[in-house]
Amino acid sequence: MRADAFLRAAEALPVRDLRAIVPAGGIVVVAPHPDDESLGCGGLIAEACRLGIPVRLVVVSDGVGSHPNSPSHPPGRLRALREAETLAAAARLGLAGEHVTFLRLPDRFVPDSGPAAEAAAELVAAAARACGAGALFVTWAHDPHCDHRASAAIAGRARDRLGGIRLHAYPVWGWTLPPETEVGGPPRGARLDAARHRAAKAAAIAAHRSQTTDLIADDPAGFRLEPAMIARFTERHEIFLEVAP
Incomplete structure (x- = not known):
């Protein structure tokens, strides 16, 4: 199925409440980068x-x-800033900092296999055990970013360790796929009505100031989320795709 048709169909998935999507247990959100959790989940x-x-x-x-x-934000300082932004974003959503884990794998080089990926999968599985998780949520395997695809693979390995747990995917950069990209069969899953949390979600995204403002202005190649991208993720619904075992 082409990406454009797939994503249109995903935008028409049935709206379900949270306990219909995750009937029992807690939830683990796996974010490839600081900010993906606020954008997608x-x-x-x-x-x-x-x-x-x-x-x-x-x-x-x-x-x-x-x-x-x-020059002003070498790797150590930038990592500390982005982690602080994530904790601030989590607080906006009601999540305590003690429930946030940073694996600190290298940005742009997250492995999808091998010992480091297996260790990451075990840490995701440990988080799931700690909250009695009924489901994992991770970025879509077709997102056109290597770290997003690798994180999807890591979450799949974590599910294998847990047995029987549900796995859901949320598109982030998938919305930028060339329309003709083949992404497999039609989507299955649900949309969550997040209208009551739109203000909190917008505040969480804004807490990632290094990604949404000119806070770091001395890197011509620096990344910044475009307003159109932020607008997409502050719409009413979030999309969660079922990932088959």
């Missing part, structure tokens, strides 16, 4: 916190690839 995290459902957030990469040439 901000409403999910906020709704789970509202309902008292245990949530764990696992951030896979160190995020230092966003501004690789900044």
